[in-house]
Amino acid sequence: MRDLRISIAIIVTVLLSVGVIMIFSSSGIYALQELGSSTYFLQRHLVYLCVGFILMALVMAMDYRLLSQYSKPILILSIVTLVLVLIPGIGKEVYGARRWFRFLGFGFQPSEFVKLAVVIYMADFLARKQNRIKSFFFGFIPVLCVLGVVSLLILKQPDLGTTVLIAIVVFIMLFIAGTRIGYLASIVFLSLPAAYYLIALVPYRLRRIQAFLDPWSDKQGAGFQLVQSQIALGSGGIFGIGLGKSMQKLFYLPAAHTDFILSIIGEELGLLGTTAIVFLFALFVWQGARIAKRTEDPFGYFLAIGIVAMIGLQAIVNIGVSIGAFPTKGLPLPFISYGGSALIMQMVCVGILLNISRIQDLL
Numbered sequence: 001m002r003d004l005r006i007s008i009a010i011i012v013t014v015l016l017s018v019g020v021i022m023i024f025s026s027s028g029i030y031a032l033q034e035l036g037s038s039t040y041f042l043q044r045h046l047v048y049l050c051v052g053f054i055l056m057a058l059v060m061a062m063d064y065r066l067l068s069q070y071s072k073p074i075l076i077l078s079i080v081t082l083v084l085v086l087i088p089g090i091g092k093e094v095y096g097a098r099r100w101f102r103f104l105g106f107g108f109q110p111s112e113f114v115k116l117a118v119v120i121y122m123a124d125f126l127a128r129k130q131n132r133i134k135s136f137f138f139g140f141i142p143v144l145c146v147l148g149v150v151s152l153l154i155l156k157q158p159d160l161g162t163t164v165l166i167a168i169v170v171f172i173m174l175f176i177a178g179t180r181i182g183y184l185a186s187i188v189f190l191s192l193p194a195a196y197y198l199i200a201l202v203p204y205r206l207r208r209i210q211a212f213l214d215p216w217s218d219k220q221g222a223g224f225q226l227v228q229s230q231i232a233l234g235s236g237g238i239f240g241i242g243l244g245k246s247m248q249k250l251f252y253l254p255a256a257h258t259d260f261i262l263s264i265i266g267e268e269l270g271l272l273g274t275t276a277i278v279f280l281f282a283l284f285v286w287q288g289a290r291i292a293k294r295t296e297d298p299f300g301y302f303l304a305i306g307i308v309a310m311i312g313l314q315a316i317v318n319i320g321v322s323i324g325a326f327p328t329k330g331l332p333l334p335f336i337s338y339g340g341s342a343l344i345m346q347m348v349c350v351g352i353l354l355n356i357s358r359i360q361d362l363l
Contacts, residue, residue, distance in 0.1 A: 001294055001357040007287045008357075011280050012335060012350050018265070018277070019336035019343075020045065026249045026264040027257035027338065041257055041338050044106070048340045052347035059351035063359060067352070068299045071124035075146070078117035081110035082153035099157045111154050111162045112341040116349060118150060118166055119173075119306035126177040127298035133177050140183050143174065160198055160205065161329035165313060172309045173302055212327035225260070228253040229322050233266040233274070240270030257338045259330060262322040277336070278319060285312040291357045300356045307349045 024042040031040040067074070085091035085098060092100040092107065100107040125143065126133065133139040147170050154163045171184050199205045215223030215230070232248040235241060246267045249256045256264050266274045288308035295301045311334050318333040320326035332339045334346050 001291060001361055004287050004291050004294075005354050005357045008284065008291075008350065008354060011284045011287070012347075015277075015280055015284075015335035016049065019261075019338075020049070021243070022261055022265055022268075022336065023257050023338045025244050025268065026246065026261055029250060030256070033251075044340070045338050045343075047106075048343050049347075052344045055344060056347045056351035059348055060355050060358070062355065064300060064303065064352055064355045065297065065359070067120050067303070068124045068127070071121045074117045075121040078110065078114040079149060079153065082114060082150070085110050086153070086156055097157055097159070099159060107340055109341040111157070111159060112345040114150060114154070115162070115166060115169075115310055116307075116345055118146070119169065119310060120303065121146065122170055122173050123299050123302035123306055126173060126302045130177070130298060133174075134180055136180075136183060140174070140179060143170065144187065155198070159330070161317070161331050165310070165317065165331065168313060169306055169310045173306050176305055177302065208327045212324070215324065225254050225328060226321075226324055229260050229263040230324055232260075232263040233323065236267040236270040236273075238271045240266070240268045240273055243268050258332055259318065259328075259337065260322055261337050262319055262333055265336075266322075277333075281312065281315040281319075281334075284308075288312075288353055291353060291360075295356055295360050297360070300360065304353055304356050307353050311346060311349060 020042070023045050024039065027041040028038040031042075032038040037043075081101075085101060088098075090101070091098045092102045094100065099109050099111060101110065122143065129139050147167060150166060151163045154166070175181070175184060199209060210217075211223035211226055215226040217223065219227045228248055232246065232253055235247070241247075246256075246264050248267055249264055253260055253263060262274060262277065265277060269276075285308055288304060288311075292301055292304035292308065295304055314331050315334050317326055317329055317331050318337070321328055321331070332342050335343070337343075
């Protein structure tokens with residue numbers, strides 16, 4: 001599978017390179033105005049990249065099958081971090097959300113670690129329970145309990161987007177493993193009242209849904225971000241207005257270098273630029289799925305499926321939000337958006353995926 005490893009490495013390298021360029025382009029003026037240095041976000045992003053490359057190299061050098069032995073301790077550790085981040089004085093609260101640890105001026109978001117921890121645990125569980133996966137009590141309830149604990153702690157931060165993402169990834173892994181569709185459908189049905197409560201009865205989430213349905217009806221309020229995103233994408237046309245020439249990044253589009261960086265790419269590089277990004281993510285999912293398909297070890301197979309699904313879904317959601325296909329969610333574009341813990345954990349995931357491919361060649 002050497003050809004697949006090379007392909008994945010090239011795709012990720014291109015996406016990371018685009019991220020470095022576009023983070024500087026989208027944040028330079030804002031950083032200069034607000035923080036006194038046009039390279040403030042770029043410098044921090046490069047630090048995160050270095051950490052990510054180091055961890056990715058370490059993960060690639062080990063045997064991924066060791067993760068199976070430590071799946072439960074990893075999951076427990078991740079849950080402990082979710083508890084700690086909710087404690088005042090330990091977790092950092094920003095705009096009413098308590099999602100980060102702060103250390104030496106840098107932040108770490110434990111929910112990013114939890115995403116990978118849950119995927120590792122699920123891969124180990126499904127590999128061990130292959131003959132009982134259709135059992136409601138032994139193959140489904142344990143997963144539901146773990147997912148419930150993790151979801152409640154992340155919702156407490158609050159972070160509905162990450163909760164939904166983790167749940168969908170878990171359901172995809174269960175479906176591929178052969179869990180009865182009726183189990184999955186029943187949980188989705190039973191969760192509808194909770195979804196209504198979490199959206200309709202929480203004002204800021206309800207405003208997001210209303211803005212998603214008709215952003216132009218409140219273009220100076222709840223729909224402002226989505227309207228500005230659509231203006232940016234529309235302004236770019238087919239070829240874009242030129243790298244570094246975006247107007248929306250001039251304090252019009254909030255989160256231009258994080259959640260809505262694709263909109264700046266569309267404005268500066270046009271439809272061709274955004275199409276190229278979509279194509280690269282599609283190719284990443286395709287090649288990652290091929291690695292999973294060729295993996296004979298059950299743990300490695302499910303682990304690869306979980307990693308590819310997690311990164312692919314996050315890319316789909318971010319792209320969908322930028323173009324107005326989904327309500328606004330705080331999920332960055334993998335490998336491209338500015339962000340420390342998200343970027344680092346995504347690179348660790350790629351390291352594991354490449355490691356699975358390498359070990360299979362040695363077997």
